[in-house]
Amino acid sequence: VRSKDIQVNGFLASGIACGIKKTGKKDLALIVSETPAYVAGVFTKSTVKASTVVVDMKRERSGRSRGVVVNSGNANACTGERGMADTLRVIAATEKALAFNEGDLMMSSTGVIGVPLAVGKIEEALPRLAWNLKSNGWRDASQAIMTTDAFHKITCVKKNVGRTQVTIAAIAKGAGMICPNMATMLCFAATDANIKAKALKAALKEAVGKSFNRISVDNDTSTNDTVLVFANGAAKGPEIKTGTAAFKSFTAALSEALLRLAHLIVRDGEGATRFVELTVKGASNDKQAETAARRLAGSLLVKTALFGGDPNWGRIMAAIGTTNVKFDQSDVDILLGGVKVFSKGVDTGEEKRAAKAMKRNEVSVVVDLKRGKGAFTLWTTDLNYDYVRINSSYRT
């Protein structure tokens, strides 16, 4: 399906420019279900939460919502009491414009922190936003939630769940501040599956654990991270309950959709020149493998070596040496771009071949600790000049 043709039964989406972004680019999105729907969400673990996150977390607990209004260009975070009042005002105005009930909608914001939201501009644009709602409006919405993203991120998965064909459409934004615990990253998914809030939440948690929680660009977490999935049951079919084959099937479809978006976020990692798949295996257990993998993905020295295409396994050893991960350095194997550069604790002399294999857009890093069966894979980027350029001049 081409991105402009993506549709989910009973869902409408739109995306327009309302003037928050000085560039005149799209900055206001709306996703709604034509009928009552269930919702499940996952939110930033930061103790500094944007007002939208505080409101959404409360509304998500009811398990019911008809959709979400999203602005980009301003995160409305650290804006004090005024920020919260602004959030509630925008939500109420949007609900009114759509003739929804109070409490039907949620809201997300992304962009600069600490600047008051231009509520007037949003309110003025609401009739146009509602007017632009259409079943194939997902691409517009995906463009309207972008900040430093180089491209919009959208996907659609269709899958037979039992005898019912179910559709999941999902959009995401994020290119920087991406880290394991859900970073400035927004993702909105909608499905016509017949699934209630509790099961939907279980499916979402599993899907996020396999996707967004396994990507890392710069180890920073934002105040606004949110993943919401709405389900309106428009595909009909029997209810999808936890513990069934149908639930497994639905969760796999949702995981696939979110993993595709997660990979797109890494590929769009601010200034990233390489898409890096990083695997630690042979650890005592999965948790130890995860600790080592996350440490490697967070090491500036490892990430700059990846940019340079330098098969500097020494930095990998040094980085995992700073963790509590158990291994004997004389056992370890390291493969870079598929080339074994370090074998049983010593250099293999394959540096030139590895350097060649690393100078590609996609690079794999495999560390085998030779201690047990624990393994963990995550996806990350290199660290390069563009990352510095983008992040040192973000607001200027």
Add this chain to the structure above:
Amino acid sequence: VRSKDIQVNGFLASGIACGIKKTGKKDLALIVSETPAYVAGVFTKSTVKASTVVVDMKRERSGRSRGVVVNSGNANACTGERGMADTLRVIAATEKALAFNEGDLMMSSTGVIGVPLAVGKIEEALPRLAWNLKSNGWRDASQAIMTTDAFHKITCVKKNVGRTQVTIAAIAKGAGMICPNMATMLCFAATDANIKAKALKAALKEAVGKSFNRISVDNDTSTNDTVLVFANGAAKGPEIKTGTAAFKSFTAALSEALLRLAHLIVRDGEGATRFVELTVKGASNDKQAETAARRLAGSLLVKTALFGGDPNWGRIMAAIGTTNVKFDQSDVDILLGGVKVFSKGVDTGEEKRAAKAMKRNEVSVVVDLKRGKGAFTLWTTDLNYDYVRINSSYRT
């Protein structure tokens, strides 16, 4: 004292080029006491330790050593059994060249990981290294331990401890891979104070806690980090024992010497354009303040904003929000370059003034959590293009 005039009673130092560095620069240093001396050391906490660190840790436990031979250009880490054999061979050859007893010397190495050490070149150069030993050889030694350092780091503190004037000379290297738990950083200090190993170790631990453990460039820790202090008692005077005023006085002098070197390492932070003093105060306790300060010093987004001179306090709030540090965001004050940009949880509108204050070589960041009396200060750098350049092309 000019660096080439620095001397400590009874100590000799030298630094020469032996051919490990392809550039022909100095790469071999030696520091020895003319008489038996006490030693105390602090070493990397990495589980991946260079063979020199393993040997030194063992010898340091005896509390006695006459000095240390140091090579730069090669870390002799992750070099397997051969690496350990090479270390023992170099130490033995140096002891022999000086007619010392077996076990009298220690060794440090710094440079590239994973490459076998050119032991032949070192052995060939040992007579010349010994011949060059002189009481004012500290500057040569400080130059011979450099790797990516832009300048050599040397200091000298003279202080009256009781009625005895005591001298401490110290040299250090380090510009990258610097982080709280002692990173690719070597420091060698020598004093003529009359202090035995146990008290010397206590003084060293306190001094390191106030200096090297409070600097951070990129949060990476190396396999070779070592701080050694030798004391030969040549200043005479009564023995300095723990718990006395003399001990306090000596520890203050040692702390001052190490803090000067620590600040020089930050100023030489790979590609650093700013020297940043980062203070978190008003925390529930010092430990919480330290957690917040270390998180800020490790945040790529905070560090790139410091490079850009962008008073982006939002990134500071976002970063401390990811920690377990307790605070109420509506209490927090943030000062950048002395300008209050965030007051009781809201923007003060002083952005332009702060941006101007941040575009200096020295920038202070103060975060007041307004919760208690806990405080912690550390020193760090910005993150910029040169950091990426240096670290993506280190070996090529």
